[in-house]
Amino acid sequence: MIRRTVGFLLFxxxxxxxxxxxxxxxxxxxxVATSPYDFxxxxxxxxxxxxxxxxxxVATHTLQDIPPLDMLVVPGGAGARSAHNLQVLCPWLQHVAPVTKRVVSVCTGAFLLAHAGLLKGLTVTTHWQYADQLAQEFPDLQVQAQRLFVDHxxxxxxxxxxxGIDLTLALIEQELGADTAAAVARHLVVHFRRAGDQAQFSAPLAFQQRADQRFASxxxxxxxxLGRSLGVADLADYCGMSERSFYRQFTRSMGQTPARYVAELRLDYARQLLVSRQWxxxxxxxxxxxxxxxxFRRAFMRSFSVSPAEYRHRFAGQDITRGHNVPAVN
Known part of the structure; x- marks a missing residue:
């Protein structure tokens, strides 16, 4: 078996x-298998x-004595944006990246890659809390704040x-196959193929973070x-407001109409069911x-540009296709 060396940058x-x-x-x-990975x-x-x-x-190698790398993992943290680390690590990254098969950033490690000039013109992602900052500092990047990962x-x-685990599982699948990646996911008790185009956090969580006291519950x-019609009248009645007042205040507070809000929750739940149930x-x-x-199919296609059947085919984990339970997410 060909050995693969994965380097982890520490700072x-x-x-x-x-x-x-x-x-x-x-x-x-x-x-779960014979591993080709050295670190x-x-x-x-x-x-x-x-x-x-x-x-x-503690590092096992310095910047000057690294072994040949098949992959380099660049983590994030406050240090990924510090002046000293940027000054020291960016020239090194510019030297190492061209001779490394893959360079992978986790979270705000994207800032290091961007400052090193390695992301020019690319679609990228980072932690949602820092996505606007990355986009402002590097306007040539297409920063997609909702993506779990973007692999070029x-x-x-x-x-x-x-x-970073989701991306790593995808890389393991590419290199060693779906069976091995699914087995690793089971071992770690995480989802296999929590797809890269899925949101960093769910629609319900996103809405609850935005909601003020009037709409908290x-x-x-x-x-x-969700099985009901849930029109404006239903929502307004639940909140104890008139329909007109509810519509106006909800739209101002949440930044979208009640109909769009309900539709996003329906589709978010549909995506979960497609990959976690054989319904x-x-x-x-x-x-x-x-x-x-x-x-349902038309609404799904409009939002995700893929049919529900194709979505299930692309993103359902191996355990689902064999009729077993999907591992829980930590």
Whole structure:
């Protein structure tokens, strides 16, 4: 078996989970199959660096004595945006990237790659909280804040912390096959193929983060009643408001109409059912409150540019296709 060396860049102020998540995913291959992966931990020196949380990390190689790398993982953390690290690491990245098969960033590690000029003109992602900052600092980038990861082959970027595991599983699948990647996901007790085009956080969570006190419990009510029509009258009645007042205040507070809000919750739930249940499309349509399977298919196509059947084919994990339960998400 051809060995593959994965390097992990360490620096003062690194996020330790950005390192540990992908590392444990690659390492877990050895628990389910013969692993080709060797690891190198690369720092400015071999002195311990302190992660954001205070965990000390020690490099096995310096910037000057790295082995040939098949992949380089660039984690995030406050240190990925510090002036010292940018000054030291960007020239090194510019030198190393062309001779490395893959360069992968996790979370705000995208800032290091961007400052090094490695992301010019690309579609990228990063932690949703820093996506606007990345877009402002680098206007030539197409920053997609909702994506879990974006893989261009030689360069890949992933979102906040656990999205690094999603990307790592996708890379394991590309290199070692779906069976191995699915087995690693089971070992880690995470989803296999939590697709890269899925949101960093769910629609219900996004709505609840935006909701003020007037609408704080509305999302829970909608989720419990998705099988119903849920028009403005239903929502206004639940909130104890007139329809006109509800529509005006909801639209101003949430930044979208009640109809669009309900539609996004229906479609978010539909995506979950497509990859976690073997239900027919008719049953999913009914559970999500659509009048007919055709109405459901058209709504799904408009939002995701792919049919429900194709979405299930692309993103359902191996366990689903064999009739087993999907591992829970940590």
């Amino acid at each position: 003062e102020g690194v996020n330790s989970q950005d390192v540990a998540g992908p590392l444990e995913a690659f390492h877990s291959v050895s628990s 190198a931990f690369i720092g400015e020196s071999r002195e311990p660096v302190c992660s954001e949380s205070g965990l000390p990390l 082959g030689h360069i890949a970027t992933s979102a906040g912390i656990t999205a 509305l999302t829970g009510y909608v989720l419990e009643n 027919s499309l008719d049953r999913i349509a009914q559970a999500c409150g659509y009048d007919s399977p055709d109405v």
